[in-house]
Amino acid sequence: MSAMVYGGVSQTGSPIGGAMNVFDRNMKRKQKQWAASLEDPDKYEYLKNEVGSRVADRVYDIARTFPLALDVGCGRSHIAEHLSKVGLLFLTDVSESTLIFHVLKPDGVFIGAMVGGETLYELRCSLQLAEIEREGGFSPHVSPYTAVTDLGNILGQVGFNMLTVDIDDIHIHYPGVFEVMSDLQAMGESNCAWNRKSMLHRDTILATAAIYKEMYGCDDGSVPATFEILFMIGWKPHESQAKPARRGSANISFGDLGKINQSPSMDKPKER
């Protein structure tokens, strides 16, 4: 199976095929290239390294070896560093979930991680309050994130089976909001949503720093930033996979659960 995957992105940076156009992908590519050209890019890769090792953990948790794997959006190969049970590993820069689904062989697995949910809520709230008090209104500065509850639907709609979604909360402490923002920029994670404001007033930044510290500051003077990482595992359907049983085929009731210890010869309940 070839691993040359071309992203569904047109020249102008907007997605083709009717997907929701939230992000300016050309800008994101420029931000990532700028971040990669910094003097010391490894200094800012701590979050991606940590998430990469947790994804690799999940690969190991699966009791199979894989002859061929595709690392989509690999960055600095944060996942590959930790993997050895994969035969061939291709690293690419593309991410479209339907494309991933089609590229997988039946009974192939997709293991993914992304920030979502409550990530950077401290930054978002502080910025919002500061902008209201200083400027009289506010605009979004932190990207809209996928909620955990939506993730299952999204993967299910694409066609993945046997979904697993779980959350890891990572709290990172910084000296202040300036460092939070400059680290995010150096990671290549600046805002690139089309609806972003192109400017952040100095006064607003100052106000944000004071509010962030007052609302979330810790005793040692640092401020926390939350990264909520959503991990997802989905399988491309295959006959060998367990399927939900047919409706009405249950022959044991949940009420019998209490009797399980008494009858060790009973088969596994075939409930849905």
Place this chain on the structure above:
Amino acid sequence: MSGANVWTRSRERMKRLPELFAQCGPEATAYGKCVTATTASKEELRKDLCIREFEALKTCILSAAKKTVK
């Protein structure tokens, strides 16, 4: 863009902000408390509600900047 221009000067000033901010703890706390008080009380946060505290914070930052000028 090379050479000194408004962006390089602006960036230099921004880089100094964290250390200046550290020197203005009480003013920052006062402003922060003023804004966050609205999240608990019925009063809605509106523009310039805490302008006094913010001006104090800004004055502190500016005088700290003058003190440590290169």
